[in-house]
Amino acid sequence: MKLGLVGYGFGGRIFHAPFIQAADGVEIGGVVARSADKIAQIAFDLPGVPVFASLSDLIADGSFDVVTITTPPATHTPLTLEAIEAGLHVVCDKPFAMNLRDAAQMADAAVKKGVLLNVFQNRRRDTDLVTLASLIDAGELGDIQRVHNRMDFDQIETLERGPDGGLLRDLGSHLVDQMIWLLGPVEFVDAQVNHLNFAEGRTDVDFVIHLRHVSGAHSYISATKANYLNAREIRVYGTKGAYVVNGTDVQAREAIDGKRPATSDNWGEEPQSAWGTLYGESGPRRIPSLRSDYSDYYTEFAKAIRDGTDGPVPARQSLRTVEVLDAARIAAASGQIVQLDSKLQQTDTPVDWRLL
The missing domain is CATH 3.40.50.720 (NAD(P)-binding Rossmann-like Domain)
Structure with a gap:
């Protein structure tokens, strides 16, 4: 095509x-x-x-x-x-x-x-996330109680500045989508969003969002491009143990460095140093990262x-992510937890925009 x-x-x-x-x-x-x-x-x-x-x-x-x-x-x-x-x-x-x-x-x-x-x-296809999803599917973590999903970059120059840009629309779109994909629909949203003033206008540059999912799980997602810090971590707590993985996805690193999936024999293969650790009753063990490829999208x-x-990623799924991001802005501005009243989070039926 x-x-x-x-x-x-x-x-x-x-x-x-x-x-x-x-x-x-x-x-x-x-x-x-x-x-x-x-x-x-x-x-x-x-x-x-x-x-x-x-x-x-x-x-x-x-x-x-x-x-x-x-x-x-x-x-x-x-x-x-x-x-x-x-x-x-x-x-x-x-x-x-x-x-x-x-x-x-x-x-x-x-x-x-x-x-x-x-x-x-x-970023649903990041190696850390697909590896975590496989552990959850295999029952290695039991029932998921909470997930901490953090993505910090010392890259303020890459931020889309002004009220139409901001980090919440940038990395927030990825992180919220990851948590809905992993844990299901969201019921309550709380958030803190911080801003800086640029020539292009007031811009959100870091955030912390707490999502309470319909399943009963909680996710805490955060990101910054304003604190001179590079740190990526997913930390998961379940009834059978915990899983921790650090490091930016190898695909993103190599793409930025100029490498190309069409000419790489080991695209999406993480080095052992980037593998996560599963903590359970029998003690900690390293979990090899699954290979992944954005090209498959x-x-x-x-x-x-x-x-x-x-x-x-059908559009109707992404409506859920946009709804959560809208709620996060309201929660941050009001200081109150926002309950998602629409049926959007729990249905795959397209929503008529004229009813919103």
Whole structure:
């Protein structure tokens, strides 16, 4: 299938293009970009791939099946709706939308048009998370009581600044999605969100969120890009023991370093030094990290289009994440715990945005 990549910033160049190239059933047929430096980078990275000045120009070409939207967060809804109206299947990068109303409108439009809309939540495929999921599925931890999920980076220069950006929409989208995927729907949300003032406007730069899941489990997620700290940890407590793993996913590290999954024989393979530890009645033991590959997301998306199935991260699942992020902003501003009143967290039925 011929895919148009809309945007070629850090995300499009590092976390989309290389994994599309390594996927089965899909190829990059064009890129939307305007600035001279990005056009030059595309010519270097993707020789021979045509560049379009706008999504409208790419649509007018008439030869594309799929688009991936990797532009700034505030543009996701209008661009996604434009692509859907043109009959294209869409992968929308996180954050899916600025708010729940916009997200539901996009999901509703895709259902009515009969196209597939998925959200690029690649960090469901981080090696630490898929290894943890396998331990939970095998019953190694018993019933999960609480999870601490922390992602700190000394990278304030990578932050989308201004009220339309911020860390909550950036890393918060990943961390909330991971916890809902792992532990199920959320019932209550509490949060602390801290801000800094930049020339572009007031921007949230770190947060702590407490989620109480319908299952009875609790998750505590946190991230910062403002405290000169690099630290990644998942710590899990269950009725049979605990599991702790540290370290940024090897795929993210290698992608940023310029390595590519299509040319790597051991892509997604963590060194033993990055393995986690399972603590149980018989004592601690190291758990080999499972291999994972972000490229599988695009392989599965292309297959879902062919088979008429849901795809790896259907839009309706990401509505739950957007709802939690909206609630976190309210909780942080009010100092109160927010109960999620909608049925959205506990249903897979698409929500009519006009009712929100």
